Every structure is written in structure tokens, then in C-alpha cells.
Amino acid sequence: MWRLLPKEVESLWTLFTAPVVWALHFLLSYVGAAVFCEKPGLLGEDFDNLRVAIGLITVLSLAVIGVSALLAWRQWGFGTGDPPHDDPTRRDRLLFQGYATLLLSGLSFVAVIFTALPALFITECLR
């Protein structure tokens, strides 16, 4: 696993991965539910299908965020160094970025669950 993805992916882009997944998950869930309820028949008839779909994209999003967190953890040296990593060196920059990415992944993980929670309780368009 650790050799599967080259170290070169450790760039500023990895920092954005988890929040972007969170944003996409949010948009898909909310826009999907809005279109489903406002345009009956366009995305299906059974509200439970919508809930299952939201469940599936939630699992997928959590998995991507999990991978992002694992990569960030690797970049951070698996927690061997102590923050704040503020020396002006390449090594500290990498460690700091890994640490920040890990924290953002944690935030995005919780946020995706919170975004999906309504689908657990809401059973039809009107309720």
C-alpha cells in the first residue's frame, strides 16, 4: 500500500483532496435530493432509492477521504515527529503539510457523515 502510490503525489494538491470530496458529496446529496423531490420521476420514484444512493456516495467519499488520510499520515511520518514543524526546511514543510492534510481529512470525514445523516432519518420528500 505504501509503495503503491509514489511519494511524488505528496504535493499541495493532496491537501485539498478531502475537502473537495466533502464539497462534491455535499453537492451531490443536496442537489440530488432537491431534483428528486422537485422533478418527480426524473431520478426515480422511490425515496428509499435516493437514500441508498446517498448512502453509497457517502461510503465512497469516506473511503477516498480515508485513503487521503492514510497518505497524509505517511507524509507526516506516521506521527513520529512533533508539531508544529516550523523550521524553514524542506523536511519540515513536508511534515507540516502532511499533518495539516491529516487534520483536514478528519474534519472532512466528520462533515461527510453529518451531511449524510438526514438521509438516515428523513423518509420522504415532505417529511
Place this chain on the structure above:
Amino acid sequence: MTREIFISGEHQRRDGDAEPAPRRSSGAVRVGVPLSAVPLIVSCNGIQSALDPAGEEARQVATLFWVMTVGGLAIWAGVIALALYASRWKRGAITTEAAGRLIVWGGVVFPVTVLTALLAYALWLMPSLRPFGDQTQAGLRVEIVGSQFWWRVVYHRPDGSSIVSANEVRLPLGRRVEFSLTSSDMIHSFWIPALGGKMDLIPGRTNRLSLQPTKSGTYRGQCAEFCGRSHALMAFPVVVMQPGDFESWLAARASASPGVVESRSAETLFLRHGCGDCHRVDGTQARGTSGPDLSHVGSRLTIGASLMTNDAETMARFIAHSQSLKPGSLMPTYLDMPSADLDAISAWLKGLQ
């Protein structure tokens, strides 16, 4: 509240020069604390309080409020206790590991758990706050149309007949009532705090709201979305009646008021002054719909959408001075109307029971 405390503080300062310091503060506390508690106590009950529920939905909203408040207070007390503990009683340094553990448990695990629990509880309440029944078995449906600055109220009975009224909502105790809400001009919001949550009235759209009153009495509803100069004056009384009383009340409104024929001359004046162009009165030629239906206006608790108590005198004042009493409304002032006409029309309207 602030002003009262401030005034009491001023008092104490002025005659405080000759007084010992402790007495000064205890005086301010004696006056200020009970005064500051007054709005808190007052806001917990009354005809327009979400914390004094008289309906099933309002009860759930109040429970949610108290759960959130008590939960928030408990967390606040815990944080303050921890801050006092750290700053007063245990001022020594703690190890990096202990600080890290505190951050992870107190700053990550605890808030995430608490927020998840509170969010799940609030979401779990949502379906029961919108308990729409099957359209075919719906009982009474009340249509509300918001306009600047009044409410059209149409009762649709299960048998298909409908009764038009305005600026007052009457509901049967214990029965579930479904409201369909829309607006004729701009966004308003329909809110009876004692009975449930608020719902917007949006032009071109029909929103639904379901309420079940559980306590009879008279409450107050209010427009909760700013809609112009007289927004604050766009309110309505809500009367929750015994189901039998409600049915007979509704039945009496299905036909013209016996008061219509009491004074045919007043009716003629009403029409001659153009009132019928905007207002409808059953049993007369007045068929306007751009203003509130006045068929049984005399029996309403208030006039001008909860602006004033309903009697012939306030009715005359409203007709003559509507723009100063309710700025921005479509109702023109009738300052030039002869007072004899004004009195006759007001008395006739008050007689429309």
C-alpha cells in the same frame, strides 16, 4: 432591561458618596437582578411564546429548545469549571502527553460525539414535525394567503365547501389541521409560536404546514418575515375552540351575516364610498377581493390584523386614518368622509356578526 439596571446603577452612584461601598453593590443587585429576570420570566409564557406550547408541534420544538439549552449550559459549566481549575487551583504545568490527550478527548472526541448526538436528535424530530397525512383522509384544510399587510383565511371543509375569512384563525381542539400557504405579493412568514414552527409564504408557490392544537384558548400569530412598513402590524389572533363549537362557528360563517339587513342605508353608503371595490360582504353587492373579506367582520376579536380591539369606534378610526395607523397598506384614508356616514358604516360593520 439594560436601561433599568443602568438607571438603578445611576441612582446608587448619585447618593452613594456618603454610603459604604458594599451597600452600593448590594442595592444594585437587589434591584437589578430581579428586574433583569423579568423579561426571562415573561418570555416563558403568554399568548405568543414558543416556550408555552399549546400544540403538539410547539411541544416538540420547546423540548428541543430545552434539550439544547440544558446541553449547552452543561458544556459551558464544564468549560468554565475546567478554566477555573486550570487558572486558580492547579497552576502547575502539565506534561505534553497530558495536554495532547486533553486536546484529543476534550477538543475532538467530545465535541464530535455531542454534536452527532444533538444533530441526530434534531433530525429524528423532523418527520414528526411534518406529519402530513394522506391527502384523501385529510380533515380540515386552511388556506392562508399573505398580502401587505393582512391574511386571507379560507377554510376548506372535508365535504368540499369553503368559507372565506381574514385576519383571524380559528381551529378545533385536538384535530390535526393542514395549512396551505402562499402569498399574493411578496414573501411573508406564517408563525403561531404557541402552536408550532414558522413557514414562509412565497408568491407562486404553496407551502404546507401541519398543526395540532392541544390546549384551547386565544393565541397570537405574527408575520415573521419582514414585508414592508407595516410588517410588525401584520398579526392575527388564533382561537382554539372545542370541536363542536368550532363546527357551529364555521357553519354560521357559511351564510351571510344577519347583520347585513339591519341597515340597508349603511350598506348603500358602504357601496357608494367604494368600499365594495376591495372588500367582499356576503349578501350584498360588495364583491371585492383585493382587501380582507368583511362578511362577518363584527365577530372578529380585532381589526386591522390584530391592530386594535374590534368595536364601532376603532372601526371608524381605522377607516378614517388607515394610512397613519397602518402605513403602506392598500387601504386608503377616508378623512373626507362625513362623520355621519363613517358612524353608520362602522356600526353596520360591527353588526356583521
